[in-house]
Amino acid sequence: MATLNSNGFVLTTVDELLSWGRRNALWPLTIGLACCAIEMMHAAASRFDLDRLGVIFRASPRQADLLIVAGTVVNKVAPMLKLLWEQMPDPKWCITMGGCASAGGPFPTYSTLQGIDRIIPVDVYIPGCPPHPQGLLYGILQLQKKIKEKGVNKYDKAFEEFRKDMERQGLLPREVVV
Amino acid sequence: MPWMNQVTADRVKREFKEVEVERTKHTTNLHVRQEKLVDLMLHLKEKEGYKLFVDHTCIDFPEKKERFQGIYLLYNPDANERVLVKTWAVGGELPSLEKVWPCARWAEREAYDMFGVVYRGHENLRRMFMWEGYSHFPLRKDFPLEGIPEVELPSLTELYAGRTDPPSHDYELVHTRVPTLEDLERTEKSRLQKKAQLVLNWGPLHPGTHGTIWFLFDLDGERVVQSDVILGQLHRGMEKIAENVYYFQFLPYTDRMDYISAICNELSYVTAVEKLLEVEVPEKARYVRTMFAELQRINSHLLWLGTGALDLGALTVFLYAFREREKIMDIIEGNAGFRLTSAFLRIGGLHYDLAEGTLDVVRAFLKDFPNRLKEYHNLLTRNRIWLRRTKEVGVITREDVYDYGLTGPVARGSGVPYDIRKLEPYAAYGEVDFDVPVGEVGDVYDRYLVRMEEMVQSLRIVEQCLSKLEKLPKSAPFVNKEHPAVMAPKEEVFMALEDMVKNFRIVVHGESAPPGEVYASGENPRGELGFYIYSVGGSKPYRLRIRSGALYNLSIFPKLIKDGTIADAIALLGSLDPVVGETDR
Ligand code: SF4
Numbered sequence: 001m002a003t004l005n006s007n008g009f010v011l012t013t014v015d016e017l018l019s020w021g022r023r024n025a026l027w028p029l030t031i032g033l034a035c036c037a038i039e040m041m042h043a044a045a046s047r048f049d050l051d052r053l054g055v056i057f058r059a060s061p062r063q064a065d066l067l068i069v070a071g072t073v074v075n076k077v078a079p080m081l082k083l084l085w086e087q088m089p090d091p092k093w094c095i096t097m098g099g100c101a102s103a104g105g106p107f108p109t110y111s112t113l114q115g116i117d118r119i120i121p122v123d124v125y126i127p128g129c130p131p132h133p134q135g136l137l138y139g140i141l142q143l144q145k146k147i148k149e150k151g152v153n154k155y156d157k158a159f160e161e162f163r164k165d166m167e168r169q170g171l172l173p174r175e176v177v178v
Numbered sequence: 179m180p181w182m183n184q185v186t187a188d189r190v191k192r193e194f195k196e197v198e199v200e201r202t203k204h205t206t207n208l209h210v211r212q213e214k215l216v217d218l219m220l221h222l223k224e225k226e227g228y229k230l231f232v233d234h235t236c237i238d239f240p241e242k243k244e245r246f247q248g249i250y251l252l253y254n255p256d257a258n259e260r261v262l263v264k265t266w267a268v269g270g271e272l273p274s275l276e277k278v279w280p281c282a283r284w285a286e287r288e289a290y291d292m293f294g295v296v297y298r299g300h301e302n303l304r305r306m307f308m309w310e311g312y313s314h315f316p317l318r319k320d321f322p323l324e325g326i327p328e329v330e331l332p333s334l335t336e337l338y339a340g341r342t343d344p345p346s347h348d349y350e351l352v353h354t355r356v357p358t359l360e361d362l363e364r365t366e367k368s369r370l371q372k373k374a375q376l377v378l379n380w381g382p383l384h385p386g387t388h389g390t391i392w393f394l395f396d397l398d399g400e401r402v403v404q405s406d407v408i409l410g411q412l413h414r415g416m417e418k419i420a421e422n423v424y425y426f427q428f429l430p431y432t433d434r435m436d437y438i439s440a441i442c443n444e445l446s447y448v449t450a451v452e453k454l455l456e457v458e459v460p461e462k463a464r465y466v467r468t469m470f471a472e473l474q475r476i477n478s479h480l481l482w483l484g485t486g487a488l489d490l491g492a493l494t495v496f497l498y499a500f501r502e503r504e505k506i507m508d509i510i511e512g513n514a515g516f517r518l519t520s521a522f523l524r525i526g527g528l529h530y531d532l533a534e535g536t537l538d539v540v541r542a543f544l545k546d547f548p549n550r551l552k553e554y555h556n557l558l559t560r561n562r563i564w565l566r567r568t569k570e571v572g573v574i575t576r577e578d579v580y581d582y583g584l585t586g587p588v589a590r591g592s593g594v595p596y597d598i599r600k601l602e603p604y605a606a607y608g609e610v611d612f613d614v615p616v617g618e619v620g621d622v623y624d625r626y627l628v629r630m631e632e633m634v635q636s637l638r639i640v641e642q643c644l645s646k647l648e649k650l651p652k653s654a655p656f657v658n659k660e661h662p663a664v665m666a667p668k669e670e671v672f673m674a675l676e677d678m679v680k681n682f683r684i685v686v687h688g689e690s691a692p693p694g695e696v697y698a699s700g701e702n703p704r705g706e707l708g709f710y711i712y713s714v715g716g717s718k719p720y721r722l723r724i725r726s727g728a729l730y731n732l733s734i735f736p737k738l739i740k741d742g743t744i745a746d747a748i749a750l751l752g753s754l755d756p757v758v759g760e761t762d763r
Contacts, residue, residue, distance in 0.1 A: 030385040031383050031385075032385075032389065033389070033390055033412065034389070034412055034434070034437065034758070034759055035433075035434055035437035035518060035519060035759065037389075038437060038438060038481070038518055039517070039518060041500070042500060042503070042504070042507075045484075045496065045497060045500035045501075046497045046498075046500045046501040046504065047500070047501070047504045059385055071412075072412060072414055074410075074411065074412060074413055074414060075354060075355070075356045075357060076307075076308065076309055076357060076362070076410055076411055076413070077382060077383070077390055077411045077412075078356050078357075079356065079357060079358060079359050079361075079362060080359075080362065080382060080383055081383065083359065084383060103349065106430070106431065106434070107414045107415065107419070108323070108324055109323055109324065109325065109414060109415035109418060109419060110314070110316050110321070110322070110323065110324060110325025110326070110354055110415055110418070111307070111308070111316070111325070111354075111413050111414060111415050112414050112415070113353075113356065114349060114350065114353060115333065115349060117333045117334050117335040117336075118331040118332070118333060118334065118353060119331075119334070119356075120334065121334040121335055121337075121338055122334075122335045129519060130517075130518055130519065132517065161337075161338065162334065162338075165334075165337075170358070171358060171359075
């Protein structure tokens with residue numbers, strides 16, 4: 001907890017400071033998969049203006065710490081998406097936008113991945129088909145809240161397990177060391 | 179649009195003795211043995227003027243000896259006539275038509291991918307949407323919609339949070355097979371043999387590719403020696419879904435194909451189904467449909483403008499265009515309750531009546547929008563950078579248009595006035611006045627001008643619909659609920675018993691369509707979106723083929739970019755304006 005004492009100093013912990021910085025500067029990766037991506041673009045454009053929450057889209061996974069999976073993930077694109085996720089530096093978060101990314105949505109078919117959480121651990125699920133840009137805003141606020149409450153360290157263990165799991169399945173790309 | 183006339187059919191019959199001419203209620207079909215297929219097609223193309231390759235696909239009849247029937251749809255621009263050519267795949271093989279129409283290459287790849295039909299003489303017959311090593315053929319009748327679950331894929335969220343009771347969510351543990359990166363690498367290698375210095379992957383997850391298209395460029399310095407496009411990163415199995423749901427249930431799926439112009443898709447789809455079911459649409463519904471389709475066209479062109487300009491570095495245009503998009507989306511949301519995937523139309527009319535005040539809002543928009551257009555023109559049309567990046571880039575000739583099955587603004591940019599709204603008026607397009615802008619050179623800049631002018635023409639159409647709707651009484655019917663296959667509006671279902679019973683019947687048993695086949699198409703912002711429905715009776719189509727304008731427009735990309743540079747690829751792709759939801763379906 002940050003406290004203000006009478007000399008005008010703010011006292012806080014390093015953890016708290018880091019989490020404050022991180023949750024107010026979430027940089028998502030610019031990836032659009034399907035219809036939901038259009039609403040994501042709208043959220044970033046003139047009316048909804050995500051920039052004011054410190055959310056600035058980055059074109060490279062190396063600079064991003066948030067993955068907004070906006071759209072249908074089909075089986076063919078799943079390994080590539082995971083590769084991008086693995087290229088993002090820790091700590092990182094994942095938001096699924098829309099029914100498709102969350103659980104396959106209206107496509108219970110042979111080619112569609114039934115939920116991105118089969119390959120990437122998800123922090124916030126946003127329902128909708130597509131969610132309203134306001135829905136995305138709300139999801140981002142929820143993520144900020146989550147980071148504030150839980151801090152950022154809890155992911156280390158999860159990632160270790162995730163990596164092992166991938167290794168077990170033989171899905172880890174050879175050249176990428178996580 | 180009429181089908182092949184009797185005189186032509188007789189002429190073809192004199193030339194090819196064994197060709198059978200079949201006239202069904204909505205189509206004219208030529209049946210031919212496959213040995214004669216290439217000759218017949220060449221004849222139709224060169225002698226009879228059936229120059230434009232519209233579509234090709236197959237139908238699976240498991241109980242027939244030859245099983246797969248190939249279907250080709252051609253169009254004659256001089257006589258404004260269509261014809262369907264059908265042939266049986268003997269031994270699961272068909273001859274390839276890529277020498278006659280280069281774009282057949284892609285359609286054949288797709289049929290191979292979905293049905294396993296082998297094309298003799300195809301230069302590189304590979305999986306179109308699935309990956310190399312995928313062992314099924316999804317559109318065969320014996321393949322289930324959900325695929326074949328093979329691997330265990332637990333939800334990681336649940337794994338990490340620890341299992342809870344009750345479970346955090348409900349899912350099937352066993353999943354269809356997901357490819358590995360090696361599989362994808364094999365897919366990539368099989369497509370392009372490296373000839374020059376370096377193979378550059380562009381996409382599939384790249385902000386500039388307008389979705390998830392995967393480009394391969396073989397580069398010599400910055401010059402593209404050869405290239406290929408891998409699709410299927412958004413293949414959701416739409417055509418398979420269509421075979422498994424009732425006609426009215428498929429309507430929301432059409433929204434999700436070309437998600438930028440949802441209402442135009444719906445309009446093409448309901449036009450086809452209404453033709454099959456023979457449903458008359460009330461006047462008011464026709465005008466509202468036209469008005470919304472045109473608003474949606476403006477909306478779609480704005481997205482093209484914004485992202486196309488953004489790709490070439492003009493961020494301002496993007497922000498401006500999205501400002502106007504929001505206004506149109508508000509109008510749509512106010513009526514349909516949804517911004518993007520609106521599901522506003524229904525078979526036989528509309529889902530809702532016009533919302534209170536819609537006409538005033540549209541009027542206000544009409545008044546405001548021309549000024550906004552002027553703003554865009556000021557920013558781009560004489561902008562020196564814009565001119566340098568777009569002029570003389572990606573020139574498409576008229577022959578290309580026919581050879582590659584190009585439609586929509588891409589065809590019109592090259593001076594081919596192919597516009598379904600004029601050639602086969604649907605909704606209220608026959609009753610409104612508008613011009614079809616065409617380009618001269620066929621470069622990126624011309625396609626830009628054509629789309630800009632189309633927005634002006636759309637405004638004209640909206641204006642005319644508006645005047646008409648203002649004159650119609652408020653209580654005019656917006657859905658033809660007399661027809662047995664059309665659902666009554668919701669409010670009436672709660673009030674009248676017979677309406678309730680009827681809706682109940684349709685929801686449970688479907689519409690029961692007559693057997694037959696129809697092809698109907700609409701002029702989408704991305705070209706001709708056609709629906710070919712093959713019905714054997716019952717409430718589900720036996721085969722529903724979606725002819726995607728974006729797919730065929732994209733098929734010319736490798737040819738255009740040859741000897742160009744990477745920078746041109748961005749400008750060119752923006753001007754072709756594909757949407758992956760529609761190319762992959
Ligand atoms: S959730 Fe709906 S809108 Fe979003 S990608 Fe899926 S189908 Fe499209």
